Amino acid sequence: MLSIKDLCVSVEGKEVLKGVNLEMAKGEVHAIMGKNGSGKTTLSYTLMGHPKYVVTKGEVLFEGKSILDLSADERAKLRMFLGFQYPVAIPGVTVAQFLRSAISSVRGSEVPSKDIRKLIKKEMLELDIPDSFMTRYLNDGFSGGEKKRLETLQMRLLAPKLMILDETDSGLDIDSMKKVAEGIQNTRSQDTSILLITHYQRLLDYVKPDFVHVFLDGKIAHSGTADLALRLEKDGYEWVRGL
Amino acid sequence: MVLVREEIEKSTQKLKLVQHLDKKDELYKNLSLDFASFISEDIKKREDIINLTAPTLEKGEDFSLLLSAKGFGGAKSHKGVHALALKVDESLEPIVFEQGYENDFFVDTAKAKWTNGLFFRSPKSEKTNGSLSIVLDGENEIIRNQIIFSESSQTNFLFTTKKPKKSKKTITYTEVILKKNAQVNFQFLQDLEIHSSAMNRFFFQIEEGASLQLTMLGSSGVGYQSRVLVSLEGENANFDFCSGIKGSKEEQHDYSVEVYHRAAKSNSSTKVFHVLADKAKANFQGLIQIEKNISNCEAHQKSRTLLLNKGAVVNAIPKLIIKNDVVACSHGASISKIDDNQMFYLMSRGLSQEMAEQLVIRAFLEPLLGRFQNSSYVGKILENWGLSSYYEGEDA
Numbered sequence A: 001m002l003s004i005k006d007l008c009v010s011v012e013g014k015e016v017l018k019g020v021n022l023e024m025a026k027g028e029v030h031a032i033m034g035k036n037g038s039g040k041t042t043l044s045y046t047l048m049g050h051p052k053y054v055v056t057k058g059e060v061l062f063e064g065k066s067i068l069d070l071s072a073d074e075r076a077k078l079r080m081f082l083g084f085q086y087p088v089a090i091p092g093v094t095v096a097q098f099l100r101s102a103i104s105s106v107r108g109s110e111v112p113s114k115d116i117r118k119l120i121k122k123e124m125l126e127l128d129i130p131d132s133f134m135t136r137y138l139n140d141g142f143s144g145g146e147k148k149r150l151e152t153l154q155m156r157l158l159a160p161k162l163m164i165l166d167e168t169d170s171g172l173d174i175d176s177m178k179k180v181a182e183g184i185q186n187t188r189s190q191d192t193s194i195l196l197i198t199h200y201q202r203l204l205d206y207v208k209p210d211f212v213h214v215f216l217d218g219k220i221a222h223s224g225t226a227d228l229a230l231r232l233e234k235d236g237y238e239w240v241r242g243l
Numbered sequence B: 001m002v003l004v005r006e007e008i009e010k011s012t013q014k015l016k017l018v019q020h021l022d023k024k025d026e027l028y029k030n031l032s033l034d035f036a037s038f039i040s041e042d043i044k045k046r047e048d049i050i051n052l053t054a055p056t057l058e059k060g061e062d063f064s065l066l067l068s069a070k071g072f073g074g075a076k077s078h079k080g081v082h083a084l085a086l087k088v089d090e091s092l093e094p095i096v097f098e099q100g101y102e103n104d105f106f107v108d109t110a111k112a113k114w115t116n117g118l119f120f121r122s123p124k125s126e127k128t129n130g131s132l133s134i135v136l137d138g139e140n141e142i143i144r145n146q147i148i149f150s151e152s153s154q155t156n157f158l159f160t161t162k163k164p165k166k167s168k169k170t171i172t173y174t175e176v177i178l179k180k181n182a183q184v185n186f187q188f189l190q191d192l193e194i195h196s197s198a199m200n201r202f203f204f205q206i207e208e209g210a211s212l213q214l215t216m217l218g219s220s221g222v223g224y225q226s227r228v229l230v231s232l233e234g235e236n237a238n239f240d241f242c243s244g245i246k247g248s249k250e251e252q253h254d255y256s257v258e259v260y261h262r263a264a265k266s267n268s269s270t271k272v273f274h275v276l277a278d279k280a281k282a283n284f285q286g287l288i289q290i291e292k293n294i295s296n297c298e299a300h301q302k303s304r305t306l307l308l309n310k311g312a313v314v315n316a317i318p319k320l321i322i323k324n325d326v327v328a329c330s331h332g333a334s335i336s337k338i339d340d341n342q343m344f345y346l347m348s349r350g351l352s353q354e355m356a357e358q359l360v361i362r363a364f365l366e367p368l369l370g371r372f373q374n375s376s377y378v379g380k381i382l383e384n385w386g387l388s389s390y391y392e393g394e395d396a
């Protein structure tokens, strides 16, 4: 599904990613954990095609094809999805208006425009999102947790194959965490892959990863299975340096 | 006196003459006939118009034509109908504009040479249902309008000029009075053909307790020059203005909004939005003037500009002449460009660069566009602005 080879990335002239290697097969869930500022969000932005994040070396293949020359919208149409750590507010654009545009852009004729409203309604119900969200401006004045629920809703609506979820679990209360985790878990299938960036074991209790990677100084310093997350929670990250 | 066809024809011929008369009374008399001459047969047939009369003029009146209609809805100028006054049943009072333009070439031209116009007066204490829509034919070059909102009336007034077929220079001069406690939502929309230019002059006189919400939107032609003069003449008079301009290529927009607070406790708010692409230029001048003996006024002015590329220029020049100390005044100007992170967020959800940009521009203009109730006309103007896709289907 996703193949990252020796990826080096600079932003604002500063080298942040220093040779990331990662292979993700169809149906797999990978978790990335790591220190603040180690480059996790930079990786997620680069995978989705933020123009400010410049690839200086390496390769990224999605379903066998290089995506580095594609713009963000083209990647979205290939069914890549990024759940933002910090969703961007756009006052003046309503959530309803935005969701409709996004669904018709990504899914095209797959969802006839007359069915879009029904689809949104259904997913909102599943995620326990109140109707009042729809008429509000996008991420404007939303609480941290509300924004993350809205990200999860978008993920559900856009039917992605690859989900990159950058701290979608942070800032959520216990009930919301459960809803969001269910949302992710329900999207999990043999045909989809999930890259979960998280600081907490709790999400991983719900969405059990096949692999866990430790991010340090712009690259993956260590990889393991689900147990690794437990050890990290207990011992922190420093011991990884010594390996 | 009910006009008959011969009289209408006779008065049309007179028009040529009256423009050169300098005797004011003569001029006024003939002007009223001139207006009548524009009433076409099909408007006479309209069911909602029950009475068509040309009254004798009172001293001090500029011009008038009475046309009584059942209800206000959907009054539009037809081809060949250049003036309409709807449902004016009361006796005429003289129209007196206390203040106005001095030494403005376009105003003087419009006063002397107008060939087309609207006279409208709303009845006292009457509330219009829905919007009263007046469409002026864009083919006319010099337009002069007089609009009176009578005491305690409530009106939604949608005033549009149609897009001309070929390049035109248009001059419009519009005088508006809001009588005591009149509540008016006035929207002016001008759709210009791409090679056209327009010089617009507005004068608003707002009396005690009256409130005007004014919104202006114009599609760009090669030149757009407008001046809005506002005189707040009674206590608690209120003026709330919002306008938008989109410029591209080498277009230039020059405009000013001048607000004179001439009575205590009067309020004004002016907000202007510019979206400028390519080498477009906008020059905005905003004036707030409050005299020494006028207290407890509130006056705010804001200009917001979104520059789409480096070559575009905005000059926002605020001018505050405040001689009284007991006031609340502010002015501010902001210039921004399209936000990379907003663009990335939208594009990561599948929106193309163009769509995302349109959406960001629309969001920027939302305080302005939010004032319109999805009028198809606004949709057309936005289409000219390259912002069509997101105006429709706004339901929640």
Ligand SMILES: Nc1ncnc2c1ncn2[C@@H]1O[C@H](COP(=O)(O)OP(=O)(O)OP(=O)(O)O)[C@@H](O)[C@H]1O
Pocket (backbone or CB within 6 Å): A011, A012, A014, A016, A034, A035, A036, A037, A038, A039, A040, A041, A042, A043, A052, A085
């Ligand atoms: N647009 C930017 N401009 C300047 N520096 C940046 C930018 N984006 C990232 N960086 C820098 O790159 C480094 C990695 O940042 P990144 O956001 O990828 O970290 P992270 O692993 O996601 O951290 P956290 O756990 O706090 O979310 C940081 O030092 C950060 O300051």
Ligand SMILES: [Mg+2]
Pocket (backbone or CB within 6 Å): A040, A041, A042, A085, A166
């Ligand atoms: Mg991060």
